Amino acid sequence: MSLLVVGSLALDTIETPFGRVENVPGGSATYISVAASYFVKPVRLVGVVGSDFPKDAMEFLESREVDLEGLQVVSGGKTFRWGGRYHYDMNTRDTLFTDLNVFEHFDPVIPESYRRTTYVCLGNIDPVLQKRVLEQIEKPRLVVGDTMNFWIKRRNAELKATMRLLDVLIVNDAEVRELTNEPNLIKAAKSIMGMGPRVVIIKKGEHGALLVTGNTIFSAPAYPLENINDPTGAGDAFAGGFIGWIAKTDDLSDDNLKRAVIHGSTLASFCVERFSLERLKDLNYIEILDRFREFRELSKFDEEIAV
Amino acid sequence: MSLLVVGSLALDTIETPFGRVENVPGGSATYISVAASYFVKPVRLVGVVGSDFPKDAMEFLESREVDLEGLQVVSGGKTFRWGGRYHYDMNTRDTLFTDLNVFEHFDPVIPESYRRTTYVCLGNIDPVLQKRVLEQIEKPRLVVGDTMNFWIKRRNAELKATMRLLDVLIVNDAEVRELTNEPNLIKAAKSIMGMGPRVVIIKKGEHGALLVTGNTIFSAPAYPLENINDPTGAGDAFAGGFIGWIAKTDDLSDDNLKRAVIHGSTLASFCVERFSLERLKDLNYIEILDRFREFRELSKFDEEIAV
Numbered sequence: 384m385s386l387l388v389v390g391s392l393a394l395d396t397i398e399t400p401f402g403r404v405e406n407v408p409g410g411s412a413t414y415i416s417v418a419a420s421y422f423v424k425p426v427r428l429v430g431v432v433g434s435d436f437p438k439d440a441m442e443f444l445e446s447r448e449v450d451l452e453g454l455q456v457v458s459g460g461k462t463f464r465w466g467g468r469y470h471y472d473m474n475t476r477d478t479l480f481t482d483l484n485v486f487e488h489f490d491p492v493i494p495e496s497y498r499r500t501t502y503v504c505l506g507n508i509d510p511v512l513q514k515r516v517l518e519q520i521e522k523p524r525l526v527v528g529d530t531m532n533f534w535i536k537r538r539n540a541e542l543k544a545t546m547r548l549l550d551v552l553i554v555n556d557a558e559v560r561e562l563t564n565e566p567n568l569i570k571a572a573k574s575i576m577g578m579g580p581r582v583v584i585i586k587k588g589e590h591g592a593l594l595v596t597g598n599t600i601f602s603a604p605a606y607p608l609e610n611i612n613d614p615t616g617a618g619d620a621f622a623g624g625f626i627g628w629i630a631k632t633d634d635l636s637d638d639n640l641k642r643a644v645i646h647g648s649t650l651a652s653f654c655v656e657r658f659s660l661e662r663l664k665d666l667n668y669i670e671i672l673d674r675f676r677e678f679r680e681l682s683k684f685d686e687e688i689a690v
Numbered sequence: 691m692s693l694l695v696v697g698s699l700a701l702d703t704i705e706t707p708f709g710r711v712e713n714v715p716g717g718s719a720t721y722i723s724v725a726a727s728y729f730v731k732p733v734r735l736v737g738v739v740g741s742d743f744p745k746d747a748m749e750f751l752e753s754r755e756v757d758l759e760g761l762q763v764v765s766g767g768k769t770f771r772w773g774g775r776y777h778y779d780m781n782t783r784d785t786l787f788t789d790l791n792v793f794e795h796f797d798p799v800i801p802e803s804y805r806r807t808t809y810v811c812l813g814n815i816d817p818v819l820q821k822r823v824l825e826q827i828e829k830p831r832l833v834v835g836d837t838m839n840f841w842i843k844r845r846n847a848e849l850k851a852t853m854r855l856l857d858v859l860i861v862n863d864a865e866v867r868e869l870t871n872e873p874n875l876i877k878a879a880k881s882i883m884g885m886g887p888r889v890v891i892i893k894k895g896e897h898g899a900l901l902v903t904g905n906t907i908f909s910a911p912a913y914p915l916e917n918i919n920d921p922t923g924a925g926d927a928f929a930g931g932f933i934g935w936i937a938k939t940d941d942l943s944d945d946n947l948k949r950a951v952i953h954g955s956t957l958a959s960f961c962v963e964r965f966s967l968e969r970l971k972d973l974n975y976i977e978i979l980d981r982f983r984e985f986r987e988l989s990k991f992d993e994e995i996a997v
Contacts, residue, residue: 472873566779568896569914589875590897591909602898602911602988607876641991681909682989684948 384630387497387523388415389429389516390506390619391486392436392454396466397658399473401612407659408440410463411506411529414616417663418623418650419504420447421671422631427497429453429516431489433460443664452494460485473611474588493519502630504622507531510538510545517548525635527551527626528580529618535561547579553622555586568593569600584625584644586618594644599637603644604682606652606674613658617651620663624650642675649674691937694804694830695722696736696823697813697926698793699743699761703773704965706780708919714966715747717770718813718836721923724970725930725957726811727754728978730937734804736760736823738796740767750971759801767792780918781895800826809937811929814838817845817852824855832942834858834933835887836925842868850885859887860929863894875900876907891932891951893925901951906944910951911989913959913981920965924958927970931957949982956981 390412396405412430419426427450434456444451463486466479491512499521505513505528513528528549534542535558542562546552552575556568565571572583572595585593587605594601625647632639649671656662697719703712719737726733734757741763751758770793773786798819806828812820812835820835835856841849842865849869853859859882863875872878879890879902892900894912901908932954939946956978963969 472867474873560779566781567916567918569916573916587897590894593914600914600988601991602914604909604911604989607900607907607909609874609876609880611874638992645991676993679991679993681907682911684908684910684952684986685945686983686986 384423384501384633385425385427386419386423386502386504386626386630387427387429387500387520388412388419388504388506388623389491389513390415390508391463392430392432393463393465394436395615395659396464396479397613397615398468399613400469400471402658404613404658406464408437409465409615409659411508411619413444413660414619414654414663415504415506415623415626416444416449417447417660418620418654419627419630420449421650421666421668422624422627422646424448425450427453427500429491429493429497431455431457431485433457433462433485436462443660453492453497455489455492457485467615469614473614476614491516491519501633502626503527504626505529505545505549506619506622507534510534510542514541514545514548517545524633525550525626525629527553527622529553529622530558532558532561543578546575549580551582551584552580553584553586553618553625555588555618559583559585569595582640584647586621588614588617592621592644592648594640596637596640599641601641601644602682603641603648604678606648606678607681608652608655611655614655615659617655620654621647621651624648645675645678646671648678691730691808691940692732692734693726693730693809693811693933693937694734694736694807694827695719695726695811695813695930696798696820697722697815698770699737699739700770700772701743702922702966703771703786704920704922705775706920707776707778709965711920711965713771715744716772716922716966718815718926720747720751720967721926721961721970722811722813722930722933723751723756724754724967725927725961726934726937727756728957728973728975729931729934729953730809731755732757734760734807736798736800736804738762738764738792740764740769740792743769750967760799760804762796762799764792774922776921780921783921798823798826808940809933810834811933812836812852812856813926813929814841817841817849821848821852821855824852831940832857832933832936834860834929836860836929837865839865839868853882854886856887858889858891860891860893860925860932862925863892866890866892876902889947891954893928895921895924899928899951899955901947903944903947906948908948908951909989910948910955911985913955913985914988915959915962918962921962922966924962927961928954928958931955952982952985953978955985
């Protein structure tokens with residue numbers, strides 16, 4: 384199975400109570416691709432960088448067998464830059480700056496070799512661009528899309544148009560409430576299911592994730608991490624782990640969607656342990672399986688004794 | 691096994707987006723006793739009301755086999771009254787008024803027949819009174835205590851003194867952070883375990899609950915309710931379901947604590963379906979077991995296929 388990922392590639396400057404890093408590799412496409420690469424090969428990347436995107440970051444992506452044919456490198460251009468500061472509780476952050484740079488005029492062009500791809504993951508970028516990607520490829524088996532509050536506010540109609548083409552929407556709890564004007568998360572998820580996606584995944588950060596399909600509701604716990612260094616990319620690593628597992632197993636049953644949510648949670652939990660891509664870099668598949676099993680223990684309880 | 695419950699009995703005036711009720715029975719001891727009564731009999735109640743506490747509420751408690759020998763009825767006095775308004779998202783509320791009335795000079799006196807009680811649940815009242823209760827009884831097998839932000843702020847030293855006598859502390863996520871000055875919930879729970887309780891349960895409302903013991907961390911999902919009419923008493927119903935199950939089974943193993951957390955979550959989920967005690971009134975044990983099993987389905991996932 385093949386997987387196509389579109390999204391941003393960025394150089395992030397991040398401050399958390401536990402440190403500060405400057406111009407480190409980031410962006411939704413980067414995190415999604417790296418997370419998914421632990422499950423499926425090749426991952427086909429569509430995005431744009433300037434000529435300042437670090438060579439070793441590019442080489443790292445290649446070492447994860449991420450196909451960079453769809454990556455546009457704008458000669459003399461500057462890579463998209465984002466700066467953010469996380470607060471003490473790590474659940475809220477301020478955006479310090481957003482320099483779109485080469486991203487401002489990004490027009491995703493899908494290489495011929497990408498046009499038949501089984502699985503597609505649309506990272507958090509302008510919904511107009513997400514739609515343009517879908518228009519260039521043959522109908523894939525499953526399209527997963529992520530978005531964020533910025534697009535819900537600024538590109539609402541365009542986002543709704545893109546949502547009609549999604550099979551799975553991944554959003555966080557605040558976003559799904561904003562998108563539906565419905566405070567109850569289950570009602571909100573069901574309301575989304577009338578807008579296109581037949582599967583809704585609500586990311587709740589330290590509270591885990593909810594999967595809602597036509598037939599099932601599944602509550603995934605969060606991994607009880609005591610040391611979170613940098614939450615950046617957690618949502619993208621989740622999406623990458625989720626779609627990576629789906630692409631690996633090629634099984635769209637509710638039971639396998641649940642396993643995919645746990646694999647997403649697993650990758651997200653590794654992601655936040657260190658800054659930028661540091662932890663996702665030195666991961667191995669045994670660690671992933673071990674943590675998957677730890678997730679099982681975390682929410683498992685026995686049937687009560689007979690009474 | 692026997693269970694002693696101390697806490698408030700109140701007449702509540704509650705506004706939610708779905709309705710308004712006036713002077714309906716409430717209070718921590720009321721909710722805890724009724725929830726626990728589905729698991730264990732007798733439940734021994736210690737509290738105070740005025741002569742205006744409704745006769746039918748008293749009769750209802752008796753019909754649930756709640757022992758009222760420890761209930762002080764102040765002749766001519768007025769029952770504690772609380773008024774609150776819930777917002778659209780149901781996760782936040784404003785207290786509109788608190789009239790302590792007979793509660794202001796409440797001095798819990800433990801009847802001779804209560805002094806040997808196996809299990810004790812200290813509902814959310816002044817920690818000084820919680821401690822006074824414990825001083826009057828023979829060492830019970832397990833003491834569970836609840837508290838709230840008001841006491842964390844106003845009676846911090848007294849609360850810490852009471853906490854040293856608890857086996858299990860039940861608090862919500864905001865409270866455990868306030869109590870420990872630690873934003874990470876797992877670290878916060880471990881910090882509590884240095885203050886007395888060997889088991890910490892963190893209630894997270896729509897996000898479920900966390901159980902932390904010396905050997906295990908357990909994440910319980912929230913029941914995916916679409917219609918919540920009145921969140922009042924949910925935390926107390928949780929405590930009642932938890933300690934009720936423990937008292938019924940007399941098993942303090944981690945595995946049984948997990949089941950108790952699910953039974954607490956079950957009773958809380960029923961509680962919020964209707965106003966005041968309405969839903970807890972017409973519950974039966976089969977419904978409780980059915981919902982317990984639904985909780986299992988909600989968080990269950992199969993081991994992944996071999997790779």
